[in-house]
Amino acid sequence: MKTTAPESDPLFPEQYELHAAPAYRFAAMPGRLDRRAFIKKLGGGLVVLSFAGRVWAQGESGAPAAPAGQRRGGAGARGGRGGSQPQNLDAWVHIGADGTVTFFTGKTEVGQNIRTSLTQAVAEELAAPLASIRMMMADTDLTPFDQGTFGSLTTPQMAPVLRRAAATAREALLDLAATQLAVDRTTLTAADGKIMHAASSRSLGFGELTRGQQLVRTIAADTPLKPASAWKIAGTSVPKVDGRDFVTGRHRxxxxxxxxxxxxxxxxxxxxxxxxxxxxxxxxxxxxxxxxxxxxxxxxxxxxxxxxxxxxxxxxxxxxxxxxPQISERELFTQLRGGAPAPEAGLTTAGDGSLTLQQTYTVAYIAxxxxxxxxxxxxxxxxxxxxxxxxxxxxxxxxxxxxxxxxxxxxxxxxxxxxxxxxxxxxxxxxxxxxxxxxxxxxxxxxxxxxxxxxxxxAYFRPAGVIDVASGVRADGTLTAWGFDNYNSGNAGIAGPYVIPGKREQFHQTHSPLPQGSYRSLAAAANHFARETHIDELARALKLDPLEFRRKNCADERLHAVVDAAATAFGWGAAKPAGHGHGVAVGIDKGGYVATFAEVAVDPASGRVTVLRAVQGFDCGAVVNPEHLKNQNEGAMVQGLGAALFEAIHFENGRIRNPHFASYRVPRFGDTPKVEVILMDRKDLPSAGAGETGIVGIAPAVGNAICDATGVRLRALPLVPNGLKG
Amino acid sequence: MPAVTELNVNGTRRTLNADSDRPLLSVLRDDLDLTGTKFGCGEGQCGACTVLVDGVPIRSCLTPVGAIGPQKITTIEGLEKDGRLHPLQEAFLEAGAMQCAYCTSGMIMSGSALLAKNPHPTDEEIIGFMDGNICRCGTYPRILAAIKRAATAIQGGAK
Missing domain, CATH: 3.30.365.10 (Aldehyde oxidase/xanthine dehydrogenase, molybdopterin binding domain)
Structure with missing residues (x-):
């Protein structure tokens, strides 16, 4: 096999674009500009900061406020590096004398609604009204360094940092109020942007408390955070915080x-x-x-x-x-295997009723x-x-x-x-x-x-891939062998939830004829398609219920709970009209647990496949915003339906043959099934990210439903670009 | 090349000087700074650039500005009246019918044209009318719900 492996993340090598050579390199420009003293620019009030890059392992707490005159020099000296770095301090929140609260994060809002969920999280910890908070995002001069908004990491990684910054600010405001009101700190409460002293019915606004001062605190790792069970603002379906700017066209x-x-x-x-x-x-x-x-x-x-x-x-x-001259589409899968022949596909039955199955699954490049x-x-x-x-x-x-x-x-x-x-x-x-x-x-x-x-x-494409699966199963439905070889699409989601002794999963990096890189869920969608289709094939060969077969071979309790809840909502096992089929797929990825059920109708005359409805169960720990989480899951299923049914990049000799919406079909209103999302709100568990995992189940669930309806097993994505007879 | 020197946009006469061959989308965005109308494909395939011309939804990316004449153009910026959102704008907020929201202007313009023509559309009529508008985030079920919600609101308001 030809392996031209670029230097890459050992965990997720399919993020090819992160390691690609720059598109251009031009001559250097002369010029000089001094480092900006960002914190100085913030002016008066309270700022909570951390030393750059140290936020994940903070030990400092309760650093005393430095007098204004010493603050800049003192902070710079402690930050080290002699000012050669553009930022050696990360400011996470600033509370101005007018009460405006600004949080800073390098994350980007691309429709996953993190501007809203992060605002909820910090409003909760700071005890401030949502409307008083501004979330400054993704400005390299103003926000702390961030590696990027990917991997469903904003909620599990960024939200805790901002929450801790908010909690640090809240504690500092309580200290200030105790001093200014000359009362015991434990008699004070923070709520609605104020510190209140109930006994004397006195309160001070956050802005009032910081007025005329320049206060600096360092994020304290031991600052108490509110448990999800006590959330009042987080955990609720707050609408998109700047939604009005979008429905009026005002957002730029x-x-x-x-x-x-x-x-x-x-x-x-x-x-x-x-x-x-x-x-x-x-x-x-x-x-x-x-x-x-x-x-x-x-x-x-x-x-x-x-x-x-x-x-x-x-x-x-x-x-x-x-x-x-370059590789064309018809040579793609041979190329991705590096020229080696495909293993012979087939089902073998032994005398004791046990089976072995070898099959190959493919996914196309998509945009x-x-x-x-x-x-x-x-x-x-x-x-x-x-x-x-x-x-x-x-x-x-x-x-x-x-x-x-x-x-x-x-x-x-x-x-x-x-x-x-x-x-x-x-x-x-x-x-x-x-x-x-x-x-x-x-x-x-x-x-x-x-x-x-x-x-x-x-741009770059979601990698195409070839996946060979070899499995063994006893007559009673116990999986006994599993070999899973993925050529080119990637590592994400390659390890399934099933307990199989000696199971083996391997990703093989190959040479791609097209530029390729990250796509929502990385290779998890491809790996789930292959695994969950193969599992379905085994269940059918054994004449076992596909859902029971999965339950039997999976020990994860969270996954079981998601599967059961979604199966009930879907009506798994219920009677269905002729020509209709039901399919299921399950998975665990990026901290999310997903079970997807689909019902399709296949018109025998035309071969037209219609996805009628999809029900998805999802568990990502404590839910920060139920409506937005449902929206993400609905959208992931609808987007995933494109890759499942008809999306494919066609190419020949270094040229893309369908670079337009007229020739590259994406899901539209008429393709959209009824969708339902069942959330498991686990307030006892930390929140995982949720932008990606909702996409992994729809393609195998639909493929399995088509097989249920017709007996036809489809092993290539897209499944039916021209209908079942195409 | 003849020039277009005047357009009726959102109830206001706007003076400009644009080659008549230029797409209306480019003139709205670049000359009149009405950037709420979006460029999605430039090929009339995605609906992000939808505006109303005398109440009819058109793809402004494929419409030469010279073809407009005295007809009344309505863009997303023109739907809000005296600080009050159009019922469909309200319904989009209530139904959470957006993620990245880049399609939202076009969706609302198409949907408002549908409701003006057909105040009680069935699901099939909505799907048929809106099928030229792409939401790549896949919020179609919520947009459908928003249009139905707005239909109900308009009906209620008319009583």
Missing amino acids: YASDIVRPDMVFGRVLRPAAYSATLASLDASAAEAMPGVKVVHDGEFVGVTAPTSFAATQALAALRAEWKTT HAPLEPRAAVAEWLDGKLTVWTGTQRPFGVRDELVQAFGLTPDRVRVIVPDTGSGYGGKHTGQAAIEAAKLAQAAGKPVKFVWTREDEFTW
């Missing part, structure tokens, strides 16, 4: 940002992957009014006064490309297709580059810009407005670099929004 996504004197950019794309520029005639484009052509190595772009003019200028460029294409607005001002862009990794994109332009990190600022979705697709900074390059050449701010064709071609 990166693609809506406007800067003074801004012009519009487009970038010339190669004729195929790996193509190099042989010649360029830009004379016609350059003759157009207001148009500037930018050509640096393989980079060719234009700027123009309007987006329409930029498109016309791009069309006027005459380029010739040198292409190289994230976020409705907001990659977009960036770039501005160079006094030697500093500022880029507004939609990305899940603001600091990663900053680093890409630093590398591409030879800058120091303090001269690059990346700001991420709440973004038009990502699904794991917006981890890289190519659009930001392209906009910055165009802005540098134009000497003006530039907006560059990728076209839909750019988005479908020049």
Whole structure:
């Protein structure tokens, strides 16, 4: 097998995009800009901070407030590094003298509604009204470093840090109030943005308490946090905190940002992957009014006064490309196996009724297709580059810009407005670099929004994969052997919930003909498809109920509880009309426990498959926002239905054949089943993330339901791009 | 190239100077700073750019601004009246009918046109009318619920 393994995360190598070489590297720009004293900028009030990178293992508590005059120097000295780093202190919350509360996080809002859930979590700990809290997110000059918004980690990792910062602030405010009111601290309570002394009916607002002061506290690891059982604000279905800005069109996504004197950019794309520029005639484009052509190595772009003019200028460029022959779609799965033959598929029955089964499952490349294409607005001002862009990794994109332009990190600022979705697709900074390059050449701010064709071609795809499964099972339904080999799609979710002696799961990294990387749940969707389809095949071969078969071989109590609750809601085992089928799939991934049930109808004449309804049980510990958690699960099932039924990227010789919504079918209203989500709110367990795991069950549940309806076993995603007869 | 110098947008006469070939979407967003209308595909396939022209939903990404003439354009910014949201905007908030919300403007414009034409749509009529609008986050069930909720609210308000 050919293995061209890039240096990567040993756990999740399928995050290929995080280790890819930068899209461009241009010459260094001269310039200097001093490190910004961010904390000084915050002004008076109370700030809670941690030393950069030490927040996960905080030991300090109750550091005394430093006098204003010493604060900056003292903090800087304790932070170390002599000021060479752009940030050596992380400020997590600031309470201003006017009572406004600002929390700071490097996480990005891409539709998973963490702006709301994090606001709930800190409002709970701080005892402040939701409306008083501003969540400053994803601005590399203002927010603490963050590796990126992926892996369903905001709720399990970021929320506890912000909660602890909020609790530290709350405790400090209680201290201040005790002093100012000259009462015993234990007689005070914090609620609704005030510290109250019930005995004397006196209260002081948070702003009042901090007025005229400059107070600094360090996050204390031993600050008590409220248990989920005591939550009043967290744990409730608070609506999207800035929802009104979205239903009125007022919110500005990166693609809506406007800067003074801004012009519009487009970038010339190669004729195929790996193509190099042989010649360029830009004379016609350059003759157009207001148009500037930018050509640096393989980079060719234009700027123009309007987006329409930029498109016309791009069309006027005459380029010739040198292409190289590449792997096409029909050779893909052979290629992913590295040329080795597929194991012979088949079911073998022994004399004692035990079975062995060998089967192969495949998944296609699919596109994230976020409705907001990659977009960036770039501005160079006094030697500093500022880029507004939609990305899940603001600091990663900053680093890409630093590398591409030879800058120091303090001269690059990346700001991420709440973004038009990502699904794991917006981890890289190519659009930001392209906009910055165009802005540098134009000497003006530039907006560059990728076209839909750019988005479908020049981003990266959910990896395609080949998965071989070899299993053994006794006649009584006890699994006895399990071998699971995944070629190319990845490691996530590769280990299933079943207890099987000597089971073996292995991921094989191979050479992908298309650019590939993270997609919602990483490879967990592919691995669950293969595993849960195979499990269903075994159950049917043994004539056992597929749900009972799963229950018998799984010992996890949380999973059992989710399965039982969803099975009851779905009506598993109930009678169904002819041509209808029921299917189930279960799994555990990223701290979430999921059981998905689907009912399909297959029209025997046309072969048309309709998914009528889906019921999903989900357990991710203590629920922070039930409605938003349901929304995530519903959306994950609907999005997952695309990959299950019809989504596939088609490619030939380095070119994408279907780079448009007209030829790449995504789920629409008419494809959407009735969906129901059953939540297990485990207030006794920590909250896990929930943006991803809800997607893993729908494809195998639907495939298994199709088999239940028709007896036809489908082992390739998408299952029915042209209906069952296609 | 002839220029368009005037448009009727959200009840206001707006003066501008735009080549008539330019897409209405680009003119609304770039010349009039009405960025609530979104670019999703530029191919008329996703509905993110939906605006109303004399009450009819159109794909502004494929409509040359020169084709509008004196017709009345309504964008998402024009639905709110005197600080009061349109019932469908309210219903989207109540039903939580969004995640990233990039499709929301187009969904609300399409849905409001449907309700203006058909105040009591069936599920099938809603699905048929809205099928050209993509929500990649998959909030279709909630959008369907929001449209039905708004239909009820409008009905109640009319009594």
